[in-house]
Amino acid sequence: MGTGRFEELRARVPSPAGWLRRGLPMSQKALTWGLVLLTVVASAAIVAPWDWAPVSVLILVQLLGAFLLRLRGMVVLCAVIVVETLAMAIGRNGSFSPGEMLVQGISVVALLAFAFQRERLGLQGAPGGLMLVDLRDRLAAHGRIPRLPHSWRVDSALRAANAEAFSGDFIVASTAKDETLLEIAVVDVSGKGQAAGVRSLLLSGAFGGLLGAMPPEEFLPAANDYLLAQDWDEGFATAIHLTVDLRTGEFWVASAGHPPAVQLHAGSGRLEIVNSIGAPALGIVRDLRCAPVTGRLAPGDALMLYTDGLIEAPGHDVSMGIDRLMGAAERLVATRRGGAEAVLDGVRTGEGDDRALVLVHRDPL
Structure with missing residues (x-):
């Protein structure tokens, strides 16, 4: 594939940052970047010499994202977590157990499926849950x-x-x-x-x-x-x-x-x-x-x-x-x-x- 063709395709595929800018309101952008920063801090604690945090702390960040973010922000957050997990696994010379990697993968897939289902229903983030409560109260x-x-x-x-x-x-x-x-x-x-x-x-x-x-x-x-x-x-x-x-x-x-x-x-x-x-x-x-x-x-x-x-x-x-x-x-x-x-x-x-x-x-x- 020629360089010109590659550049054309790259221009068509938005970067995560561009996707956030175009597709998310300001509050969602702030929440997404805040949670991404939290994953960076959590990853640093995981790889610290004193083992300040277990790998499972990233699942807590994903759960926060499922509660607060819309689908676009959730995709960005999960992509960052996948990259960080692979980087930590390689950097620690395979010291991550297969079970830890499997749990991380299952949690990413399950929470993305949950976010996609909420997107289909028009229930996005925490306000979507509040809307269901309001509908139940109206009934x-x-x-x-x-x-x-x-x-x-x-x-x-x-x-x-x-x-x-x-x-x-x-x-x-x-x-x-x-x-x-x-x-x-x-x-x-x-x-x-x-x-x-x-x-x-x-x-x-x-x-x-x-x-x-x-x-x-x-x-x-x-x-x-x-x-x-x-x-x-x-x-x-x-x-x-x-x-x-x-x-x-x-x-x-x-x-x-x-x-x-x-x-x-x-x-x-x-x-x-x-x-x-x-x-x-x-x-x-x-x-x-x-x-x-x-x-x-x-x-x-x-x-x-x-x-x-x-x-x-x-x-x-x-x-x-x-x-x-x-x-x-x-x-x-x-x-x-x-x-x-x-x-x-x-x-x-x-x-x-x-x-x-x-x-x-x-x-x-």
């Missing part, structure tokens, strides 16, 4: 119950599968008509874990905007239209929508492929299934039609909404799961010994599915 905020009259209480519990940060189940709530009408929707997005959590983040914001902004009977059809418009490969969700008149206790329950609500009658202590099943899940058919079931919450009554993670178990019928849930509610809610969290614990389902439960109480006179 929880959509399910926050608004202020209610003194005779009404709502207790809710939400647990993600395998204690993940995000859940495919979510709750949205709103009040309308001068805060005399309470609306709550419990939604179970298909799938579980992080994949379902991403979809639940989007849907919770959209459904939260729809709730209370239109007549109650139009909520589930509008939610269905929105979900169909997303055109997801796995784009269905079950939902149950409750509307309660806080003046009279009258309620309306409509469901789209969701397990039925359960009403506790305080007068008799009886638990009754509010059979609102009829419409298919959201995101499957167009022109969704839901027939609401009506009822009334007398003073002391409670209404329970939940997702299928509380009633489904491998090898067991769903009706048995509903019976088990009603038994836990009878032991805890009917006797006022516990609320939503206690019921979740009492059902003792596995940790492999998302679970959500809402209890709407009308206090006794």
